[in-house]
Amino acid sequence: MTPAPTLAARGVSKSFFGNPVLRDVSIALHPGRIHALLGENGAGKSTLINILSGALLPDEGVVEIDGRSFRGLNPRDAHRAGVAVVQQELGLTSQLSIAENIGLGALPRRYGLIDYRCLARRARAAMDLVGLDEDLATPVGDLPLGRRQMVEIAKALFREPRVLILDEPTSSLSAHEVETLTSLLDRLCAKNVAILYISHRLNEIMRVCQHVTVLKDGVVTADRSIEGVEAADLVRLMVGRDTGHLFPAWTPTTDRDPIVSVSGLSAGVLRNIDISIRRGEVLGVGGLVGQGQEDLLLSLYGALPASARTAEFNGRAKLPSSVRKANALGLAYVPADRKREGLHLIHNIGWNLMLPSFARAFGLSLRDRTKERALASALADRFTIKGDLTRQVQALSGGNQQKVALAKWTPAEPQVLLLNDPTRGVDVETKREIYALLRRLAGEGKAIVLSSSDTPELVHLCDRVAVMREGRIVATIEREALSEEAIVAASMGADLMRTAA
Amino acid sequence: MSAAGSAPRLYWPAQRQRNRGVKGLLTVVAAFLALYAYLFPGLISVSGVAKFSQSWLPLVLVSMAQAILMLAGGVSLAIGAMVSLGAVIAATTMAGPLGVAGGAALVMVAGLVTGAACGIVVVRLGLPAIVVTLAASFIVGGAALLILPRPGGAIPAWLSDSLAGETPVAALLVILAVVLWKLYLATPLGLSLYAAGENSVAAYRAGVPVDSARIAAYAVSGLLSTCAGLFVAAQTGSGDPVIGEAFTLNSIAAAVLGGVGFLGGRGAMRGAVAGSLLLSVMINVMYFLGFPPVAHYIAQGLIIVGAVALPEFTARRSSP
Numbered sequence: 001m002t003p004a005p006t007l008a009a010r011g012v013s014k015s016f017f018g019n020p021v022l023r024d025v026s027i028a029l030h031p032g033r034i035h036a037l038l039g040e041n042g043a044g045k046s047t048l049i050n051i052l053s054g055a056l057l058p059d060e061g062v063v064e065i066d067g068r069s070f071r072g073l074n075p076r077d078a079h080r081a082g083v084a085v086v087q088q089e090l091g092l093t094s095q096l097s098i099a100e101n102i103g104l105g106a107l108p109r110r111y112g113l114i115d116y117r118c119l120a121r122r123a124r125a126a127m128d129l130v131g132l133d134e135d136l137a138t139p140v141g142d143l144p145l146g147r148r149q150m151v152e153i154a155k156a157l158f159r160e161p162r163v164l165i166l167d168e169p170t171s172s173l174s175a176h177e178v179e180t181l182t183s184l185l186d187r188l189c190a191k192n193v194a195i196l197y198i199s200h201r202l203n204e205i206m207r208v209c210q211h212v213t214v215l216k217d218g219v220v221t222a223d224r225s226i227e228g229v230e231a232a233d234l235v236r237l238m239v240g241r242d243t244g245h246l247f248p249a250w251t252p253t254t255d256r257d258p259i260v261s262v263s264g265l266s267a268g269v270l271r272n273i274d275i276s277i278r279r280g281e282v283l284g285v286g287g288l289v290g291q292g293q294e295d296l297l298l299s300l301y302g303a304l305p306a307s308a309r310t311a312e313f314n315g316r317a318k319l320p321s322s323v324r325k326a327n328a329l330g331l332a333y334v335p336a337d338r339k340r341e342g343l344h345l346i347h348n349i350g351w352n353l354m355l356p357s358f359a360r361a362f363g364l365s366l367r368d369r370t371k372e373r374a375l376a377s378a379l380a381d382r383f384t385i386k387g388d389l390t391r392q393v394q395a396l397s398g399g400n401q402q403k404v405a406l407a408k409w410t411p412a413e414p415q416v417l418l419l420n421d422p423t424r425g426v427d428v429e430t431k432r433e434i435y436a437l438l439r440r441l442a443g444e445g446k447a448i449v450l451s452s453s454d455t456p457e458l459v460h461l462c463d464r465v466a467v468m469r470e471g472r473i474v475a476t477i478e479r480e481a482l483s484e485e486a487i488v489a490a491s492m493g494a495d496l497m498r499t500a501a
Numbered sequence: 502m503s504a505a506g507s508a509p510r511l512y513w514p515a516q517r518q519r520n521r522g523v524k525g526l527l528t529v530v531a532a533f534l535a536l537y538a539y540l541f542p543g544l545i546s547v548s549g550v551a552k553f554s555q556s557w558l559p560l561v562l563v564s565m566a567q568a569i570l571m572l573a574g575g576v577s578l579a580i581g582a583m584v585s586l587g588a589v590i591a592a593t594t595m596a597g598p599l600g601v602a603g604g605a606a607l608v609m610v611a612g613l614v615t616g617a618a619c620g621i622v623v624v625r626l627g628l629p630a631i632v633v634t635l636a637a638s639f640i641v642g643g644a645a646l647l648i649l650p651r652p653g654g655a656i657p658a659w660l661s662d663s664l665a666g667e668t669p670v671a672a673l674l675v676i677l678a679v680v681l682w683k684l685y686l687a688t689p690l691g692l693s694l695y696a697a698g699e700n701s702v703a704a705y706r707a708g709v710p711v712d713s714a715r716i717a718a719y720a721v722s723g724l725l726s727t728c729a730g731l732f733v734a735a736q737t738g739s740g741d742p743v744i745g746e747a748f749t750l751n752s753i754a755a756a757v758l759g760g761v762g763f764l765g766g767r768g769a770m771r772g773a774v775a776g777s778l779l780l781s782v783m784i785n786v787m788y789f790l791g792f793p794p795v796a797h798y799i800a801q802g803l804i805i806v807g808a809v810a811l812p813e814f815t816a817r818r819s820s821p
Contacts, residue, residue, distance in 0.1 A: 075705065075708060087706065091700050091704065093695045093696045094766070095769070096515075096692070097515040097518060104707055109688075112688060116511050120511035124509050135514065136510075136514070137514030
């Protein structure tokens with residue numbers, strides 16, 4: 001290619017807390033080309049965008065704008081050079097009007113004051129581009145999510161960017177809005193804007209983009225023209241990790257009568273979900289981040305107001321309406337964010353281990369310290385929690401913290417364990433222990449629901465996997481058909497047979 | 502509304518939109534004002550307006566001082582101490598060689614500098630605003646006591662007469678404060694307050710000068726507080742190093758009553774102004790209705806809880 005790329009990263013590496021997120025990644029955005037960036041959850045896409053837009057500094061490597069390399073690029077430099085980012089999470093100010101939001105950070109001024117006439121004219125022009133016909137003065141807080149997304153895009157266009165980075169711009173757009181956006185991108189492309197397009201919708205990428213870079217675990221696995229590529233190829237490039245001997249060998253359990261079955265469940269973002277959980281199985285819940293997995297677990301646990309057409313919990317025909325009732329029915333929940341929801345960090349290990357037992361104890365009954373100590377140390381032994389029980393939990397490693405969060409439920413002998421991403425931020429050795437523990441519990445006839453953002457975990461540990469997308473279960477994959485490709489494809493709604501047009 | 506002509510209209514429609522959240526409050530304030538005028542017909546006269554606006558002015562200034570910070574995602578516990586500081590500086594300098602102009606300038610500079618110092622500590626060091634301003638309340642309050650250990654000092658009589666006499670100068674000062682606020686909000690720095698308060702990370706990424714917007718807010722807040730102190734000193738004719746204490750909580754009360762949220766970026770200045778007006782009118786109305794002088798504390802508490810709970814309930818009912 002003859003012209004220099006408008007924006008490029010060369011040999012960029014970045015790690016957080018010793019954990020490498022990007023390794024020697026290069027990407028080049030050329031004028032007049034729509035470039036797709038693909039990758040699974042945690043592949044490093046957001047980090048790469050933040051580096052390209054100056055919000056993060058790389059540990060190694062450089063960012064180049066028009067062939068000039070920047071060592072300490074910051075957001076202001078990037079803006080000035082014409083780089084505009086449409087972030088995935090919206091950053092609008094709800095009290096201010098659409099026009100004021102569009103102009104924020106680059107407001108036209110006259111005599112030191114905001115030039116409202118000029119702002120109105122230019123904001124209107126940007127809104128027309130994305131097909132927003134709302135009144136300029138409407139507060140952004142009044143708009144539904146999809147329209148706010150369009151305001152975010154208009155905000156980027158207001159700066160007349162030469163590089164436009166869109167991080168999952170269509171995740172909350174209607175089909176019509178996606179159509180508007182697609183034709184807008186084509187027009188920008190004709191004006192020689194360089195576009196980086198991140199999306200989890202493969203079909204959309206195949207239709208819109210001309211070039212694709214695939215990231216897997218922080219490494220570029222493909223950087224090529226999209227012509228002639230099949231969706232299945234892209235999926236294959238995104239998945240496939242060497243799992244070693246992390247996972248225990250196990251045989252599917254035979255004892256399989258349902259302990260929980262719910263139909264027509266609606267709560268939070270969930271719409272009309274049918275699910276049944278059987279004794280002795282590990283039921284995986286997969287999908288892209290934030291498709292309603294947490295709401296599903298929380299609503300089963302009575303922690304989220306929910307309604308269901310029919311429900312049966314351990315023989316009782318009703319959804320638990322509170323956490324206490326769920327506990328009484330034999331359910332236990334281990335949250336993903338153990339620091340905020342799962343543990344009391346400044347209290348000691350023993351106290352954390354005993355907490356669910358305190359909750360079950362009768363009102364003002366006195367504590368039996370000797371018995372507590374004995375129980376706590378038995379739990380610590382069984383889960384191989386290292387360290388003195390009188391130490392604060394926050395002094396433990398992530399893996400040991402997670403073991404405390406799991407162990408504290410076992411005295412209650414739960415029949416159904418709801419686990420929300422239990423191996424996030426956990427070291428490999430602890431992962432292995434947790435996996436073995438989960439299979440052992442299943443072998444004892446307990447039912448386990450494992451929501452995970454780690455696809456290999458779902459494939460190698462689960463009897464069945466329910467894949468969620470936009471608040472619904474879009475597929476339930478049985479053990480025989482389980483593969484990373486199948487899960488990723490289902491979570492992206494991809495038709496594996498489709499080829500780029 | 503359609504875009505008439507070549508330039509679409511934006512400024513006034515955007516202002517009107519911001520009225521929506523305070524309509525209920527404005528109705529209540531109007532009702533209380535009508536009741537007050539009914540109980541005390543003398544209100545509708547030049548001296549009636551003068552007297553009432555004099556009792557209202559310090560509260561409206563500190564409420565604005567508090568609301569600016571709350572919009573920017575902060576809060577101040579040092580408002581009262583700043584008012585005291587303003588009062589003692591005015592009372593010790595204005596009758597001396599500096600004169601009224603020099604004294605007033607010193608009061609303003611003290612407010613701006615102290616406020617900005619708080620802001621720099623909060624923003625640059627990333628410390629919690631509530632802790633920093635709590636510390637500032639002791640430091641500034643102590644400084645006020647060092648300048649004037651016991652009530653005293655003097656304000657030239659002509660200044661007291663013109664600010665707190667029979668003419669409604671205080672009412673004009675309220676209008677001036679509101680106009681200056683409108684101008685401030687029409688600058689990029691002022692408008693950035695909302696963005697910095699609601700989501701500072703996103704605002705930073707969008708190129709909004711988040712840090713300067715917040716530090717400027719602290720400086721303006723300090724300025725308003727010490728100016729309120731100057732006015733209080735003019736009212737009483739002398740300085741009192743602890744006169745401001747009650748203003749800290751009253752300023753938060755007025756801002757909360759006006760719908761300004763603690764989490765930043767929520768609410769509007771007009772709400773805080775209306776909230777302070779409601780508190781002032783309520784005290785007078787209860788006095789004329791024959792309640793004991795301190796009963797308004799209880800009423801004030803009930804109104805604040807009601808004002809915060811009401812939108813909460815209506816929101817819960819309207820959401821499915």
